[in-house]
Amino acid sequence: MIQWANTVSFVLENILSISQIFLSAVLIIVTGIYTIFTKQQVSEMVKDREVRNQPKVRPTISSMDNINYAFAVENTGNGAAYDFSAKWWCRDEENAVEWQTPFLSPGERHTFPLPTESGRTPHGHLLEKFDEDDVIHFEATFSDLIGNKYDPEKTEEETIIEINIRDCVVPGAEASMLSSPNYGQNIVSELEDINKNLKK
Known part of the structure; x- marks a missing residue:
């Protein structure tokens, strides 16, 4: 107690x-x-700031007229790529094309000749010149607005890309159809037929 x-x-x-x-x-x-x-x-x-300012540079093989193809580099990200430099080649790195620019803004796209004698080439010539496993090797180095560095050694997924050439080419039959002089007329005729059927 x-x-x-x-x-x-x-x-x-x-x-x-x-x-x-x-x-x-x-x-x-x-x-x-x-x-x-x-x-x-x-x-x-x-993280949100990095996402909003992250550039995403993507190489592509595209067609300007559904017949002739060219190599293009585009920034598909939300932020600009600073001190941008890149090189690409097919088969032999010694013949690599090198390109530099101090600034690559979002949505900015630059077109270059393909690694052939004529640059922009029709699908038939590409199919003859390149094998099924021929690819364009692309490597880039750049930085974002925050100062993050992107290079092949540290950020391989963002800076090293391979594009299979033949996979990007429109099949011959489709390309032939698109190049036909009556292609546009045929489409108009088909649309008119569809319109008539809808009114019935």
Whole structure:
């Protein structure tokens, strides 16, 4: 009984100190939670900023008129690519084409000749010149607005791309149809027939 009385007396005499200790512990816990939450928020903001400013440079083989093909480099990302340099080749890296530009804005696209004598080539010539496993090797180096560096050694997925040439070529029959002098007239005729059928 005396021991219990002494304990109660000690608590009453030191209640202010105990309250301060309890309050300090609560403040430490709250500060820790706030710090963790703040770090998560900052991390999410950094990631969001990186996504909004990330350039995505993609090489393609495309046709200007459904017949002749050319090689193109385009920034399909949301941010600009700074200090951009690239090279591409087919079969022999010693014959690589090199290109540089200080700034490649989002949506900006540049077209270059394919690695053939005539540059832009019809599908038939491409099918004759290139085998099924012939690819254009593309490597690029650049940075984004934040200062992140993209190069073949550190960011291989973003900077090293291979394009199979024959996979990008319209099949011969389709290309022949598109090149037919009556191609446009045939489409108009078919649309008129569809329109007539809809009115019936």
